[in-house]
Amino acid sequence: MDSLLVFISDNMQMVYILILSIFVGIEVISKVPAVLHTPLMSGANAIHGVVIVGAIIVMGHAAADDFFALALGFVAVVLGTLNVVGGFVVTDRMLEMFKKRK
Amino acid sequence: MLNHVIALAYLAASVLFIIGLKKLGHPDSARRGNILAAVGMALAVLATFVAPSTHNHVWILLAIAVGAVIGTVSAKKVKMTAMPQMVSFFNGMGGACAAVISIVEFMAYAHTINAPDTTVALVASTLTAPGAADYPFLNGHVLVILLGLIIGSVSFSGSIIAMGKLQGFVTEKAVRWPMQRATNAVLLLGLLAIAALVLIACSCAVPYGLFMALFALSLLYGVLFVLPIGGADMPVVVSLLNSFTGVAAACGGFLYDNPVMLTGGILVGSAGTILTILMCRAMNRSLANVLLGNFSGGSGGGSAHSGDTTVREVSPTDAAILMSYAKKVVIVPGYGLAVAQAQHICRELDEQLEAKGVVVKYGIHPVAGRMPGHMNVLLAEADVPYPKLLEMDEINPEFPSVDVVLVIGANDVVNPAARTDTASPIYGMPILDVDKAHNIIILKRSMRAGYAGIENELFYHPKTRMLFGDAKDSLEKLLAEVKSM
Structure with missing residues (x-):
């Protein structure tokens, strides 16, 4: 138990960011028309692709002879990129229908 | 110096995520919002890539x-109608990514336990509490790894099943089995118990077996979590799993003390x-009704037809967006328009839409209102140009290409029962085929039956959205929303 408390107080700044981000997320979404639900979900989906940063860190820190970490890291970067790139491209395609007409 | 720039890049990326998400909530700015978020992502990736601690470039x-390449090609090639499963697939990839990161980090951590002297480099990123020799796994670092593993795995397998249901390679029916809720609850408790066992493992043996069991059971839980939910509810499930993956990504933020992963994920x-x-x-x-299945049995199987009695309401904002971004809108007036004396406001709405480049026409049923020609007189009085009023035979072939039909206080003249239900008193009466249009918005005071006193299944149609209220009030609200767009 102690070590968990230590973990929290060691990461106090991160905990603050965590709490504030929760509120920002709620505020940002509060009033959204139903036709935008799917594109918004898709856009948010692309944003959590930020997990790719973790994947790059895994690969970037792996020792050159640590094939386990290198191989899994490679897989993770591919998966994360799929999430990011695919997510943003799909969202953009969905939003084409909201293009302004003249 | 570089580290400061990287920190700033992470900050900028976080801000771009927030602004992007905000802009995604409005039709006019949505596309820009998506691009802003993408720029933020590029910044975050670039900053991580050039960090001094990153090797293996x-x-x-x-x-x-x-x-x-795979992401772009598949996202470009997918059909518009198959978008939801594509989103689900990409979401699953993010979840899998988080799970893989957890696996690598767990193995790396276990390695430091086994051989404390060799891998000093890892300690920099490990957040071990001092003096925890008895319980080397009982700390925040391992907890975050386990959370990332569980949530990421559930999100991955759940997303793949959801994708399967949408695509059709997994049955779209709600799969139920005896004691289904009980099994899922037990499985979830089991997951937590195993996670607890890993945390309190002693320093004598690294709990590889337990960790792998946790991985496998998390995947299983994702499958069992989504299987009992009908195909029609998949968008909700995908959205929920989407937020799961966000939390899994945020776990990585704690793991690496990385603020952009934390803000992006938690956001x-x-x-x-x-x-x-x-x-x-x-x-x-x-x-709860969606996740646990509904008790009324109304639309339990996902694609119920005649038994589906869900009425879907629409807000004036949503209805206005649908119409403003449509190519062709057909207004079908009925007695309700006459009663509310809403013809002038109707013409104003028409003009506003035309100003936005929307083609607006009127579909006039011969017996709409209480006398033949009732609607023509009414709309002519409001100066609606005569060529825009189309008779039933002229307008009916057009409906399949109509984006939005706005039904104003009409009922029997758009009741599909006249075509299909031989028992109906109005069977055989020619009607306006509004059910062939892409979207139907019905302005109506209440769910009461029309002049003929019969139910109208059109109101329960999946394409139909109801806007309840007096026709004039509703049209005024619509007009205000369209103007503000």
């Missing part, structure tokens, strides 16, 4: 190239949860 670039976690609830509300259901 070639391999990373190669992996990014592989993912980018999606909380925004995704709110969005999920909004989606349920738009279907007139609660989240």
